[in-house]
Amino acid sequence: MATFVELPQMTDTMTDGVLSRKIVAEGESVRVGDAIAEIETDKAVMELEAPEDGILLSWRFDENAEIACGDIVAIIGSVGEEIPVPRQEAASNAVVPEEPPSERVKASPVARKIARESGIDLAKVSGTGPDGRVVRRDVEAVAEMGGSKVEGPQPETSRISISRNRRIMIDRLVDTHRNVPTFTVTRRFDMDHVVELLRQVRHAHGDAFPIGYTEILVKAAALASTREPALNARYGATGIDRLSDVNIGVAVGLDDGVVVPVIRSCQNKSLGEIAESLKEKTERAKRGALLADDVQGSTFTLSNLGMFGIDEFQAILNAPDAAILAVGTVAKQPVVRGDSVAIGTVMTGTLTVDHRVADGVTAAKWMAALADVFANPISLVM
Secondary structure, three states: OOEEEEOOOOOOOOOEEEEEEEOOOOOOEEOOOOEEEEEEOOOOEEEEEOOOOEEEEEEOOOOOOEEEOOOEEEEEEOOOOOOOOOHHHHHHHHHOOOOOHHHHOOEOHHHHHHHHHHOOOHHHOOOOOHHHOEOHHHHHHHHHOOOOOOOOOOOOOOOOOOOHHHHHHHHHHHHHHHHOOEEEEEEEEEOHHHHHHHHHHHHHHHHHOOOOHHHHHHHHHHHHHHHOHHHOEEEEOOEEEEOOOOOEEEOEEEOOEEEOOEEOOHHHOOHHHHHHHHHHHHHHHHOOOOOHHHOOOOOEEEEEOHHHOOOOOOOOOOOOOOEEEEEOOOEEEEEEEOOEEEEEEEEEEEEEEEOOOOOHHHHHHHHHHHHHHHHOHHHHOO
């Protein structure tokens, strides 16, 4: 008896995926657990495994197709077995004897679903996917204009394709912005002692111990989260989950968007271990070689634009994390010490917080704990 291979939800935020590569061709045999395809999810490229032994009788989608979770990707059966028609396809054929124009349009399953829910005629939507295929972003663009296209002559434009990585990032940020109430708090940190620590480390170890501000920030945020654990949490339907490990996601900018590789158990790692892990995952991120485990399970996020000369900024929450810290450049500025003005090294940090998890007082306490780590950085190397 044939087995329908459905696309599972491979990550906690996945709603659809792209069939990026077929590993097994039609007619080839497979065993349980064999990888039959590579699926590009919202976080990484993952392998789709065969649920049964048998022959791969049929692929239901071409490569580069967008597939909704739960849709049938392939059919596995026995040698010579007739390829069955999936139940939903049979029902569709029975109810609709003749395809309407919108059903003849090349469109991804996700695009069709959004079009049905929004009452949009796919025949009137211009596709930007492979071979003119209508994909999710095309339908959403029409929906945002009220379900209709602007008629009449349009000015000449040049369209820059949005990569899947950037589209996923956009979808997640929009979803967070719509559904998660957030607030921000900003504080200026005294970094004089941190600068001196880095100077001593570099003097003692040179290039053999490549520690920078990002590594310092990761460790400092982990220590602050152990002292004020209320932000190392996630909001759930039945309560707030406090998490024991501090797994920090570090935003890494790529040409086609941002990925957030995760460094686990940062509260227990040395600066050297954090540096090694961050370097290795950043290099793989730039090659597009991150694994699913590399980008899942964060409990707190760090975004650092200081190396680009940015003084301060706000970052959108990386849900389901309860907080994200955005930091600017470390620079010398006039500071007031007692009744005198001196030159000090400062950094501005802005914390964005899920208001369902914590309030302003909690965020302020966390920022105070971070300031204490910077003022006494010996804790970073102990």
